[in-house]
Amino acid sequence: MSDLPLSDLKVVDLSWVVAGPVIGRALADYGARVVRVESGTRVETARVVGPFHGGKTGVENSALYGNVNAGKLGLALDLSVESAREVVRDLVRWADVLIEAFTPGVMTRWGLDYEALRQIKPDLIMLSTSLMGGTGPYSSFAGYGNVGAAMAGFQNIIGWPDRPPHGPFGPYTDYVGPRFSLVILLAALDHRRRAGQGCMIDLSQAEAGIHFLAPQMADYFTQGRVTERLGNRDPHMAPHGIYPCRDREDGLVSWIALAVRDDAEWRRLAAIIDGEELARDPRFATLADRLHDVEQLDDIVGAWTQTLTSQEIEVMLQAAGIPAHTVATSGDALVDPQLAFLGHFIELDHPLHGKTVVERSRYQLSDTPAETTRVAPTIGRDNAYVLREILGYDDEHIAALETSGVLK
Amino acid sequence: MGFLSPYRVLDLTNERGLLAGKLFADLGADVIQIEPVGGSRARCVGPFVEDGPGGGRSLYWEAYACNKRGITCNLDCKEGQDLFRQLCLSADFLFESEVPGTMEHRGLSYKTLHEINPRLIYTTITPFGSHGPKALYAESEIIVWAAGTALYGNRDGDRPPLRVSVPQAYLHAAADAAGGALIAHFARLRTDQGQHVEISAQESVGQATLSGILGAAVGDLSYERLAQGPRPTNVIDQSGSGSILRRSKWIVKDGYLEMHLTMGPSVGKFTNNLLAWLREEGAIDEALADIDWIRLPQLLQSKDVSFDQVERTYAAVAVFLRRYTKTELMTIAMKRKLLLAPIATTADLGESPHLAERAFWLDVEDSTGRKQRLPGPFAHTTSDAFAFRRAAPRLGEHNHAVYAELAGISEEVFRELKRQGVIS
Numbered sequence: 001m002s003d004l005p006l007s008d009l010k011v012v013d014l015s016w017v018v019a020g021p022v023i024g025r026a027l028a029d030y031g032a033r034v035v036r037v038e039s040g041t042r043v044e045t046a047r048v049v050g051p052f053h054g055g056k057t058g059v060e061n062s063a064l065y066g067n068v069n070a071g072k073l074g075l076a077l078d079l080s081v082e083s084a085r086e087v088v089r090d091l092v093r094w095a096d097v098l099i100e101a102f103t104p105g106v107m108t109r110w111g112l113d114y115e116a117l118r119q120i121k122p123d124l125i126m127l128s129t130s131l132m133g134g135t136g137p138y139s140s141f142a143g144y145g146n147v148g149a150a151m152a153g154f155q156n157i158i159g160w161p162d163r164p165p166h167g168p169f170g171p172y173t174d175y176v177g178p179r180f181s182l183v184i185l186l187a188a189l190d191h192r193r194r195a196g197q198g199c200m201i202d203l204s205q206a207e208a209g210i211h212f213l214a215p216q217m218a219d220y221f222t223q224g225r226v227t228e229r230l231g232n233r234d235p236h237m238a239p240h241g242i243y244p245c246r247d248r249e250d251g252l253v254s255w256i257a258l259a260v261r262d263d264a265e266w267r268r269l270a271a272i273i274d275g276e277e278l279a280r281d282p283r284f285a286t287l288a289d290r291l292h293d294v295e296q297l298d299d300i301v302g303a304w305t306q307t308l309t310s311q312e313i314e315v316m317l318q319a320a321g322i323p324a325h326t327v328a329t330s331g332d333a334l335v336d337p338q339l340a341f342l343g344h345f346i347e348l349d350h351p352l353h354g355k356t357v358v359e360r361s362r363y364q365l366s367d368t369p370a371e372t373t374r375v376a377p378t379i380g381r382d383n384a385y386v387l388r389e390i391l392g393y394d395d396e397h398i399a400a401l402e403t404s405g406v407l408k
Numbered sequence: 409m410g411f412l413s414p415y416r417v418l419d420l421t422n423e424r425g426l427l428a429g430k431l432f433a434d435l436g437a438d439v440i441q442i443e444p445v446g447g448s449r450a451r452c453v454g455p456f457v458e459d460g461p462g463g464g465r466s467l468y469w470e471a472y473a474c475n476k477r478g479i480t481c482n483l484d485c486k487e488g489q490d491l492f493r494q495l496c497l498s499a500d501f502l503f504e505s506e507v508p509g510t511m512e513h514r515g516l517s518y519k520t521l522h523e524i525n526p527r528l529i530y531t532t533i534t535p536f537g538s539h540g541p542k543a544l545y546a547e548s549e550i551i552v553w554a555a556g557t558a559l560y561g562n563r564d565g566d567r568p569p570l571r572v573s574v575p576q577a578y579l580h581a582a583a584d585a586a587g588g589a590l591i592a593h594f595a596r597l598r599t600d601q602g603q604h605v606e607i608s609a610q611e612s613v614g615q616a617t618l619s620g621i622l623g624a625a626v627g628d629l630s631y632e633r634l635a636q637g638p639r640p641t642n643v644i645d646q647s648g649s650g651s652i653l654r655r656s657k658w659i660v661k662d663g664y665l666e667m668h669l670t671m672g673p674s675v676g677k678f679t680n681n682l683l684a685w686l687r688e689e690g691a692i693d694e695a696l697a698d699i700d701w702i703r704l705p706q707l708l709q710s711k712d713v714s715f716d717q718v719e720r721t722y723a724a725v726a727v728f729l730r731r732y733t734k735t736e737l738m739t740i741a742m743k744r745k746l747l748l749a750p751i752a753t754t755a756d757l758g759e760s761p762h763l764a765e766r767a768f769w770l771d772v773e774d775s776t777g778r779k780q781r782l783p784g785p786f787a788h789t790t791s792d793a794f795a796f797r798r799a800a801p802r803l804g805e806h807n808h809a810v811y812a813e814l815a816g817i818s819e820e821v822f823r824e825l826k827r828q829g830v831i832s
Contacts, residue, residue: 004595005591005594005595005598006594026587026591030591030594045648049618049647050628050630050631051620051622051623051626051628051630051631052628053626055627055628055629055630063619063622063625063626063628064618067622068619114790133766133788134788135766135788136762136763136765137761137762137765138738138762140742141738141742141749143648143747144647144649145649146650146656147649147666147747147749148749150749150750150752151750151752152752152757153752153753153754153756153757154572155664155666155751156664156751156752157572158562158570158572158573159570160567160570163564165657165664166562167656167657167666168562168572168616169558169561169562169616169617169620170616170618170620170651171618171649175615175616176580179580179584179586179587180431180583180787181787182587182590183435183583183586183587183590184411184435184786184787184789184793186587186590186591186593186594187412187435187590187793188411188789188793189594190412190590190593190594191411191791193597194414197791199789199790199793200789200790201787201793202787202788202789203786203787204787207763207768210763210783211427211783211786212576212579213574213757213783215455215466215467215468215471215574216574217754217757217781217782217783218470218471218780218781218782219455219457219754220755220757220758221758221780221782222457222780225455226753226754226755227754228573229573230573231567231570231573232550232571234549234550235454236454242554242559242568242570244568252632252635252636253635253636253637255554255559255560255568255569257550257553257555257559258550259547259548259550259551261548317546318545321546323545323546323550325551325555326554327554327559327568327569328554328556328557328559328560329557329623329624329629329631329632330617330620330621330622330623330624330629330631330632331623331624332557333556333557333614333621334624336542336555337540337541337542338536338541338542338543338608338610339610339611341537341539341540341541342537342540342608344611344614353626356626357622357625357626359611359614359619359622360611362584362588362607362611362612363585363587363588363591363607364606364607364608365588365592365595365603365604366603366605367599367603368592368595
């Protein structure tokens with residue numbers, strides 16, 4: 001492990017669900033020792049959200065939990081008890097970085113806020129990731145991912161113009177936040193290396209999300225224009241969208257994603273759909289024409305796509321240089337030749353399931369590639385290792401903790 | 409200053425990667441955006457402000473090229489390639505998002521540049537990967553979403569799955585590029601060697617499935633089942649977000665509200681709090697208000713409560729909420745511990761008192777005095793993490809300064825390069 005870029009890095013990961021744990025997973029992939037602390041009695045949400053092994057609900061069955069915690073050490077601790085928080089303080093003395101994702105105020109109540117922790121670890125880097133950030137009138141606003149997506153502006157711009165907003169699949173800002181968190185955390189580590197100084201980082205998932213809407217915010221500020229939901233249409237491409245296809249062999253409904261980027265692509269698509277007559281149809285000659293008659297255009301495209309499978313269409317249109325792709329299911333992804341070529345799915349030994357599968361690191365480093373070799377912890381899997389080997393507790397100390405019931 | 413102030417970044421990206429360099433620039437790095445002589449493709453990505461001769465000004469460009477210096481260089485001619493190699497000598501990072509094969513063709517591949525600057529971290533962003541069966545697929549934003557499985561599960565009833573109405577896929581990939589480059593930086597601190605970092609946008613967007621992408625691999629097709637037909641009804645959904653029922657949008661006085669009527673031991677109390685409020689306001693039948701939503705899952709199973717009663721509760725809530733604005737509901741929610749959120753429009757975000765108090769917005773002014781407001785620091789820190797210096801560059805705005813400083817180009821050579829069309 002010693003050749004990995006982050007093999008000197010030590011991390012206490014008190015975070016949960018997705019936005020926090022994803023950060024530690026990335027660090028662990030590149031050699032960091034990450035101790036994931038969680039409660040086995042107040043089970044964290046990711047463990048009760050699927051997909052589950054064999055479709056069976058269970059706290060050790062979640063592939064989501066497995067995916068975002070692979071490579072970490074697992075310590076079970078009941079943080080509501082002071083002696084457990086003493087263990088956290090010892091971990092902080094050992095660590096370079098602490099990551100947490102509790103509702104703002106909780107860590108302070110536990111005496112584990114940055115001001116308290118830097119007394120015992122002056123150059124600590126503490127990353128707090130929360131929905132709205134640790135300050136401001138809505139800082140205490142807690143909620144699930146749907147709330148973050150609403151507060152960051154995404155719910156409103158996913159949906160059909162003639163219906164209420166539909167919103168994204170799952171907690172969208174949880175997909176954005178950790179990317180920003182990782183960048184600033186690594187930058188802070190580099191700064192610490194040069195300046196000898198730790199710091200506190202307060203990252204709001206909603207604010208990170210709004211960075212993904214920066215052009216739309218500029219549009220509002222410069223000319224008062226409010227971004228509206230467009231279904232799957234695009235102001236600069238037509239046809240553009242998701243069209244129904246013939247049913248699949250596995251019985252699942254099926255769609256093709258299709259985007260026509262210019263007039264020449266349209267003529268090629270039209271020729272494939274209905275021969276030269278449609279390709280020359282003046283109603284659809286230019287982008288402006290096609291946008292003007294977009295309903296009719298979508299009807300023509302949709303009527304054609306329904307006669308074929310998405311796979312047939314993808315092959316046919318890609319051969320003509322027209323952007324098209326099956327709207328992939330997880331089964332499609334598993335046999336996707338590109339994802340297979342990249343080695344996207346990594347199979348790992350699992351103590352309960354025999355095997356499990358995680359996604360590989362999203363960063364491919366030519367000389368120091370990620371090493372994702374160990375499954376996420378079952379609850380409390382590494383208690384003994386962490387307490388004995390990392391913290392140097394003796395048998396008596398460990399027995400006392402066990403007796404007091406905090407190691408679960 | 410800023411956390412990354414010692415570093416210089418060459419940013420060759422177009423709309424597929426601008427955000428990577430932007431994150432470095434915001435953290436203090438000297439980021440030099442390099443455009444073709446005719447301007448970056450990203451300048452053709454909307455939304456636009458129609459305020460100049462010859463068409464619009466791209467706000468996509470202004471948002472994601474902000475804080476960088478800007479130069480032009482024709483990388484498709486030998487003189488431009490030579491010039492670019494000189495810039496590489498003093499660079500710490502390079503980001504590029506060209507069509508796979510383009511940089512090799514120009515003699516500017518990772519391998520070539522590694523020879524002249526072994527410390528350079530060279531990061532490539534592609535739709536599917538630099539190599540592989542789909543590397544040269546015709547693509548656009550929606551194609552990448554579809555291929556990454558991030559669309560399939562997001563269906564609104566009878567219609568096809570939905571994407572975000574504005575481009576997102578490459579932002580995920582570009583943010584990953586910044587993270588990957590920094591991990592490589594830590595490798596360089598150990599070995600003094602740069603390396604090649606690659607990001608596939610298809611892989612990046614898989615994150616937006618909440619690991620639904622792993623469903624088939626572990627034998628759970630719940631993600632796919634979400635898309636198989638009309639929305640489920642008469643469902644016991646004990647999640648906090650209502651991810652199974654998907655019935656969490658409410659019409660209020662000035663827009664929409666997000667709120668799942670939560671049930672069960674961990675989250676049912678929020679609906680009880682809501683119904684207590686309705687009862688105080690006389691907005692619900694006593695019999696309906698009496699239902700305990702903490703115990704509702706069992707009560708439904710034992711048929712002590714009917715789904716019809718649940719429907720009537722939904723109806724009462726729907727009528728009641730129309731009396732209030734989003735802001736009023738937000739304030740009441742914090743007081744009464746309700747689990748809801750206003751569905752913010754970009755106007756709501758722009759006027760948000762919370763974001764204002766956190767000093768989230770950044771006001772920049774370009775060299776012509778034009779002002780722009782954008783998202784600012786993406787975190788609060790106790791040390792000086794960020795450095796905001798300038799608006800997005802005009803085409804070739806920093807040619808003189810950068811070429812003189814980094815390539816020692818004299819005024820005479822500069823004019824000659826300009827005459828040849830190598831720079832603008």
